[in-house]
Amino acid sequence: MEESDRVRTACLTYLQTWYENFYPDQLDMMKELQFLAADLGGELREPKLRWKYAWMKPIFGWNAAKRAQSILPEWKGDLLKRWDKAMFNLEASSGKN
Numbered sequence: 001m002e003e004s005d006r007v008r009t010a011c012l013t014y015l016q017t018w019y020e021n022f023y024p025d026q027l028d029m030m031k032e033l034q035f036l037a038a039d040l041g042g043e044l045r046e047p048k049l050r051w052k053y054a055w056m057k058p059i060f061g062w063n064a065a066k067r068a069q070s071i072l073p074e075w076k077g078d079l080l081k082r083w084d085k086a087m088f089n090l091e092a093s094s095g096k097n
Helices: 005-019 029-037 055-060 062-095
Strands: none
Touching: 005 029, 055 062
16 A cells, blocks of 8 residues: 555545444454554544434443434334335225225
């Protein structure tokens, strides 16, 4: 790789993107990523939660908010799919009469 600010910035961005997957549960991996970032001349910040879930952090804690951010959209999609199927079945059964 070339030794330039552009490459270091790209590497720091990459590390910051993946930092969220280890924060705060895997301290050893977090320390390793922080070390790599420092070696590149930067530091990693605490990952930000999406605005829909950020309000949960002060009330329920980081882990609960992070879990909600990953699970709730999946549940919503599943619920909408079930609702759509139920409405289709209801419409199909009422059309037979």
